[in-house]
Amino acid sequence: MAELRGALIGCGFFAVNQMHAWRDIAGASIIAICDRDPERLKVVGDQFGIARRYAAAAALFAGERLDFVDIATTAPSHRPLVEMAAQNRVPAICQKPFAPSLSDAKAMVRACADAGVPLMVHENFRWQSPIQAVRAALDSGEIGTPFFGRISFRSAYDVFSGQPYLATGKRFIIEDLGIHSLDIARFLLGDVSTITTRTARINPEIAGEDVATMLMDHKSGATSVVDCSYATKLATEPFPQTLVEIDGSDGTIRLEQNYRLTVTGRNGTAVSDVSPPLLPWASRPWHNIQESVVAIQKHWVDCLANGTEPATSGADNLRTLALVEAAYAGAASREPVQLDALL
Ligand code: NAD
Numbered sequence: 001m002a003e004l005r006g007a008l009i010g011c012g013f014f015a016v017n018q019m020h021a022w023r024d025i026a027g028a029s030i031i032a033i034c035d036r037d038p039e040r041l042k043v044v045g046d047q048f049g050i051a052r053r054y055a056a057a058a059a060l061f062a063g064e065r066l067d068f069v070d071i072a073t074t075a076p077s078h079r080p081l082v083e084m085a086a087q088n089r090v091p092a093i094c095q096k097p098f099a100p101s102l103s104d105a106k107a108m109v110r111a112c113a114d115a116g117v118p119l120m121v122h123e124n125f126r127w128q129s130p131i132q133a134v135r136a137a138l139d140s141g142e143i144g145t146p147f148f149g150r151i152s153f154r155s156a157y158d159v160f161s162g163q164p165y166l167a168t169g170k171r172f173i174i175e176d177l178g179i180h181s182l183d184i185a186r187f188l189l190g191d192v193s194t195i196t197t198r199t200a201r202i203n204p205e206i207a208g209e210d211v212a213t214m215l216m217d218h219k220s221g222a223t224s225v226v227d228c229s230y231a232t233k234l235a236t237e238p239f240p241q242t243l244v245e246i247d248g249s250d251g252t253i254r255l256e257q258n259y260r261l262t263v264t265g266r267n268g269t270a271v272s273d274v275s276p277p278l279l280p281w282a283s284r285p286w287h288n289i290q291e292s293v294v295a296i297q298k299h300w301v302d303c304l305a306n307g308t309e310p311a312t313s314g315a316d317n318l319r320t321l322a323l324v325e326a327a328y329a330g331a332a333s334r335e336p337v338q339l340d341a342l343l
């Protein structure tokens with residue numbers, strides 16, 4: 001198969017991981033980059049040896065023959081950029097959060113479907129190897145039918161130094177981080193019928209909520225708690241680990257700090273270390289996330305090669321984004337919110 005020609009739009013903080021990952025993946029390479037900030041364009045272009053550089057996405061689409069575009073800008077630009085990709089019949093990856101609103105996201109899915117181009121949301125947390133290990137334990141049948149889950153991310157890590165915009169938005173932890181936890185809950189326990197949410201802002205220096213607790217009814221009959229906090233000071237800082245508890249009819253799964261996985265079930269108890277590998281370009285503690293970037297981008301290349309729908313396609317991600325919308329609505333009303341009414 002000829003190598004796929006990709007372009008990156010948005011050369012900011014996180015895109016550097018995506019560029020490293022593209023270098024690790026056979027079958028695709030980034031041949032052009034775009035950023036409206038000339039400094040970021042130069043930094044990333046020089047670091048990764050990309051000569052073809054554009055200040056505007058319209059010029060990129062006009063100037064290059066592309067097999068896909070990787071959109072790594074922040075959410076306000078996602079809809080216009082995805083729609084531009086659809087108009088140019090170029091398959092698109094779009095970073096999370098997919099869009100600032102569910103109605104924008106629905107329009108983006110429609111635009112790509114009408115143009116017949118694949119669309120994947122870069123929702124990478126479910127691709128982390130410890131989370132994949134939990135999924136594999138569930139699939140083994142060892143714990144029987146799951147009836148309870150807890151997906152937990154509690155930290156006091158300073159995310160604002162790398163991503164200063166996170167301190168300024170009216171929405172913070174659910175939209176930025178909880179979105180990953182909600183997607184993991186869907187990945188492990190299936191789609192959700194109802195969500196009840198409580199939020200708090202503990203850090204007075206930021207505009208949005210930095211604590212959220214969500215209780216969900218899954219269509220399978222399971223109940224889950226998704227809790228996240230950037231106001232939790234622990235003896236050992238776990239960032240950016242997601243901890244998981246699942247109880248099933250025949251046993252339990254626990255993913256604890258330091259990537260310790262304990263499965264108790266039909267065949268007794270097995271404890272394993274499911275630490276992610278430290279890739280040559282990765283750095284702790286981000287290596288968990290960095291490895292998942294390689295995994296999701298590989299998945300995209302496989303999907304384009306095989307003509308299959310990505311696991312986190314735009315259509316799939318509407319259900320994760322709907323949980324975000326429902327969580328904010330429910331936090332404001334203090335009432336449970338039904339998901340099907342939003343979709
Ligand atoms: P950033 O602000 O550092 O980078 C965004 C870049 O996009 C900037 O350089 C900006 O100039 C450029 N840009 C914005 N609009 C543009 C446009 N219309 N055309 C061209 N360039 C444009 O942001 P970031 O922290 O790198 O975050 C980017 C996205 O990645 C966000 O949606 C964020 O939520 C997401 N993110 C995901 C993960 C993850 O694990 N999946 C982690 C961190 C950030």
Ligand code: 89V
Binds near residue numbers: 159163176177180240
């Ligand atoms: O994944 C993200 O979007 C990041 C972080 C993990 C730091 O919350 O903002």
